[in-house]
Amino acid sequence: MTGFRPHVRRTPARDRTSGPPIRFPPGVATVKARERRGQEKAITGNRLTSWAFAEAYGSPDAESPEGAALRWARDRSVEGGVRPVSPGAGDTLRLLTAACGARAVVEIGTGTGVSGIHLLQGMRPDGVLTTVDIEPERLQFARQAFRAAGFAANRARFIPGHALDVLPRLTDGGYDLVFCDADRLEYLAYLAESLRLLRPGGLVVFAGVFAGGRTVDSGPQPTEVLKLRELLRAVRESDALMPALLPAGDGLLCAARR
């Protein structure tokens, strides 16, 4: 874990010493080394189970129209070799659009519509999702999936094309949330466009920033991973953004525009 060294914000010394003493739960400070190894294993196992529990937590009933539409869209993704957001990442997208009362959202990388359904679920009933994909066939699948999930046709605008050709045509400051899930090599360019597109207080969200664990792996990594690290640094160091990196799915990097 030495390859990627994120810049760590140092807490001023007075803050580190003036707070209340850290209190461990009874027994934790006194366990012997051998017991601690066993306990670490149990904690790691519990963490994985907790993570799996969180991923499945908000999934809709598979028999509901939304659940059936999501399953259908996921099946089309698998057939087409596209990786949709995980159920937990989808729940998070739904939460974020609901929390910011989103009326206007941009999605970069429609795929077959899995993330789009979650975004629409959280948006206001009159909200419009503008979704962009370079593959027209995927947009057609997404259109069908949105309809099957019960969303009116006027809730989504489907724009075929390369994201960096389409985004400059969208209105400055006109959007509550921008969700980025297309070409990882272009994420920094999507960030620049997002800062222009978002209203103050709006959110930008990037999917897949863990790159399956490669982002924090010390071995040699492809350009895609190096670009993701650049993105993580740029978002954290930007004065215009307030970030949080959420361990949902394959990592959701979220930031509010100040």
Ligand SMILES: C[S@@+](CC[C@H](N)C(=O)[O-])C[C@H]1O[C@@H](n2cnc3c(N)ncnc32)[C@H](O)[C@@H]1O
């Ligand atoms: C990971 S998939 C998106 C999955 C989708 N967000 C979901 O959860 O269902 C990435 C999508 O981005 C599209 N894409 C890749 N590069 C693109 C680009 N430069 N501009 C627009 N779309 C692009 C691909 O065609 C693919 O459908």
